[in-house]
Amino acid sequence: MIELGEVVVRIYNIFFGTSVLFLIAVGLNLIYGVMRIVNLTHPAFFTLGCYTVAGLGVGIVISLLGTSLTPLLIIPPLIAALIVVIASLIVFPLFIYMSGKGDEVQLLVTYGLLLIFEDVFRLIWGVEPLRASQAYEMAGSLIVGEYLIPVYNIYVILSALILVLLLWLLLFKTKIGILIRASSMDIEMTAALGADVKKVLLVTVLLAGFLAGLGGGLYLPSASVMLGMSVELLVLAFVVVVIGGLGSFLGSFVGSFIVSVLRTITLMLFPELELALIYIVAILILTFKPEGLGGGRKW
Amino acid sequence: MEILKLVNLKKYFGGVRALDGISTTLHEGEVVTIIGPNGAGKTTLINTISGYVFPDSGRIIYMNEDITKSTPIERVNKGIVRSFQLVNTFDKLTVYENILVSLISSRKYQNKMTKTLDSYTDILEEAESILKLFELGDKADNLITSISYGDRKLVDVAISFALNPKLIMLDEPTSGVATKDKDDIMKKILEAIMKTGVTAMIIEHDMDIVFRYGKRVMVMHQGKIIADGGVEEIRKDEEIKKILLGGVYA
């Protein structure tokens, strides 16, 4: 008999997982939507966000402001986002190079970058997993029946919701957002209408990086970061975009939610086969609904 | 003998009626030219017969057999072969290899992996004769992407002929080719059709070409066959001329 407390905990885990996956997948889809590049490096940006918080952000905040909760909640993720935006800026020329090239080139170049990033993490932060759970611990927990719900994770879920809202406003209510969406429908047409396409591409790449970095920064205090994480995230994030539909904003959300549900169920029943089962579902979806469950809608 | 019979074929794309009740019959050895304005449904007709798309309703009867639901490969195996409107070849291969691939498939050699190609003299000989038929011999060793567009269209057609078809459907074999080369291509194609005795369905946009080379001409408009008859009869019809010109320039 499953009791209420457990149900609450599981549901809330699903929301937490959805939030984290969404912050990765939405950037992957943004870049695919506008540049038609499946950016295998993207999950490494999330990992970079994690490392930045664990290896730098938290330290800075504590030494400057002491161990107090509010700055620890807000500042480290922003530092992480900033660092990842800088990293995105550095690799941006490669993205310009790749856009319009065959997908073989895109796959290999972004894969090469993934190898590089994973080794850079090792170079800077070593092989041991890193943690920085001060904010997580200080935020405390809620008690539901026999279960504890960490308040920090609720903060992550709320932050993700706010980010979704902001992102929606950006994409639908600002000029650059309209240009981004227009480019993803028809980039040549957008260029022909006089838009500065290069700027649109730059904003897209930086925005995707910003979201991944922020996501990683928000996620880290509740977990730890280690080598190989980018690849694990890559295979998960890829399922998310397959299920949701490549390039679809709504799909990022649907996909993240479904994958989180699947993970929660499989971790409960067959923990050894988690990834295998998720991929079986992805392949079924791809077979019967190749455009994904986002309904094939772009936005 | 009847080779192909279409019964009330319909194919809609959303609101667009690409095929709106097509019924017609082709006899063995017949050569039909299809003409019609942009978007008339000509390509969709070939797509449906070749299994590239499936009709919403209606039936396709080929040699007294209902093939409406057959897969593309089954249809190729029965002798129904098509080419595409835009050049559609194997781009990293030579002209010769492009034709060989087709012969390999036609002889069902594609599973053979233990002996190198030079031991299959039967297809090598046949490849030479196809090269000769289309006068491509001197370009055989060139990469397909390095020859002129007109020649690529010709190789595209040659690939289809290499399959030894009973019914060949060519989608605008002269489109995108300079006007002066169109005659040359058309002549070679008609010669190949004559020699092999294959039943053919040729889509052609260029009215001059149709009226010069066509025998039976079928006019399509908005998913329907609006006229079907001898080339002289069609040429005289003012109504049809208006539609064809109007459609092209609309």
Added chain:
Amino acid sequence: MVERLKKAFGDDLRSNFILLAIIAVIYPAIYAISPGWGIVLGHGITWIIALLGFNLLFGYTGLLSFGHALFLGIGAYTAGFMYKYLGINSIELHILGSILSSAVVALAIGLVVVRYTRIFFAIFMLAIAQVFWSLYYKFYWITGGTDGIKMARFSILGISLEHLDFTTYHHIYFYFTTFLTTILIYLMWRIVNSPFGLTLKAIRDNEVRAKFIGIDIYKMRLYAFIISAIYAGITGALVANHHRLVTPDIAYWTTSGKVVFATLLGGTRIFIGPLIGSFIFHVIESFAMRFIYWQLIMGAFIIAIVILMPGGIAQILRTFVESIRHSGRIGG
């Protein structure tokens, strides 16, 4: 008529054999000067096989796998399990076993994955490989987990090699592998130049047209996938015997990266690419291993190759050789 084909086949096979012969001849001298470099040559010979398989799939069939380590893992663990649970240390049987197991696994996986191309195929393979890799950890009571499976020396033709000194033992490994590689290169050469091989290239270039000339593209891809897996599996079994240790590392995604990189380095779509790639890769690796940040170098190289020399080293050599021949002809 056959002349046209000669031109298409090129001198690939002969160049392969000449290079192999040179390496087989200089190997004892190199080993005598520095056993370390002798062992590097041993790695080079061993990995050619996996790269040939990868090139069949990527270069000739157009399917880029980021999970080829999957089959290296299957081959290696097959050898490991045969030793650990059945007490078999015959290298011939290890190879036969790994051929069987990788073919079976490839058949099961291939039935699904060959329906996808491009990014989908690449990532599905990566994901499946990661699943297997994690299973080697999770079922540690069978696989030995991180400690892996330690193996005794292999026997060959039923003769035990336990009593030999290491040098002789390694020489036997080297020449056995060279012999096997030579055969497998020859077989692969026949495959890529057969009707089947040309059909694969056609599918790679234009899937839709291939279908409309009556080719069952999934079936052809499945065959290529299985052959490719068998080649990788054989290298896996050899690696297990060369290192005498099987750990999950052989199935990790970075091993797949190594296969991708070494093949690109040598040259894809070029028959001699894998041979050149394997040796040069291992030479670079043994230098680069002194810095730990080898993966970083590898990633940077992949990007540089893709952008600057997509044909790899083999293409550069070929251009070079052709220009020499050409100038020779004009001069004479």
